[in-house]
Amino acid sequence: MKMLHTLFAAAALGLAATPVLAALDQGAQAPGFTAQGALAGKPIRVDLGTSLKQGPVVLYFFPAAFTSGCNLEAQAFAVAIDEFRAAGATVIGMTGGNIDQLREFSAKHCAGEFPVAAATPELIAQYDVSLGATGGARAGWSDRTTYVIDTDGTIAFVYSNLKPNEHITRSLAAVRSLKHK
Numbered sequence: 001m002k003m004l005h006t007l008f009a010a011a012a013l014g015l016a017a018t019p020v021l022a023a024l025d026q027g028a029q030a031p032g033f034t035a036q037g038a039l040a041g042k043p044i045r046v047d048l049g050t051s052l053k054q055g056p057v058v059l060y061f062f063p064a065a066f067t068s069g070c071n072l073e074a075q076a077f078a079v080a081i082d083e084f085r086a087a088g089a090t091v092i093g094m095t096g097g098n099i100d101q102l103r104e105f106s107a108k109h110c111a112g113e114f115p116v117a118a119a120t121p122e123l124i125a126q127y128d129v130s131l132g133a134t135g136g137a138r139a140g141w142s143d144r145t146t147y148v149i150d151t152d153g154t155i156a157f158v159y160s161n162l163k164p165n166e167h168i169t170r171s172l173a174a175v176r177s178l179k180h181k
Helices: 002-017 048-052 068-079 081-086 099-108 121-126 167-178
Strands: 034-039 042-047 057-061 090-095 116-118 145-149 155-160
Touching: 034 099, 042 048, 048 057, 048 090, 057 068, 057 167, 068 081, 068 090, 068 167, 081 090, 081 167, 099 116, 145 167, 155 167
Parallel strands: 057 090, 090 116
Antiparallel strands: 034 042, 034 116, 057 145, 145 155
8 A cells, every 4th residue: 555655646746747838729819919029130020910911820939049949949940941931831939038139049040031039928928838837947938839820810730848849840730731721
């Protein structure tokens, strides 16, 4: 019996230590925004409504500029940008962390291929992507969540995982599936 209690306690601790990433549901209306950002090292304003007029938007939230996983993810989106464009999509990166470094990050890791923007705490809350909500220690930072937003402003796809590996392939597949509707 003592062994069984030990196993249950270990399982409970394991579950408590595993972050559950929250995100908006597929089919929900994406909150609109205009944000300060950068493209190829130059300051710009990023507006979701304007971007949606051109086609679906891949909006990916990442924890912070110049962190290892975020660098890899931005580089992978930059490498795949021609495929996203061929599918009619715009890619926008969004973060609440290290926003003072977005100009340099946009030029270096995004290779000037797509904009990155500063997410306000309110926008992070609206998209339900607070890293603090997942047990992270960085207040104001977002978790790693990718949304594909269809041209009518509804969320067509959502993927949350702190590992950057599959965000690009999954969101590209989701964008491509929209073209077949």
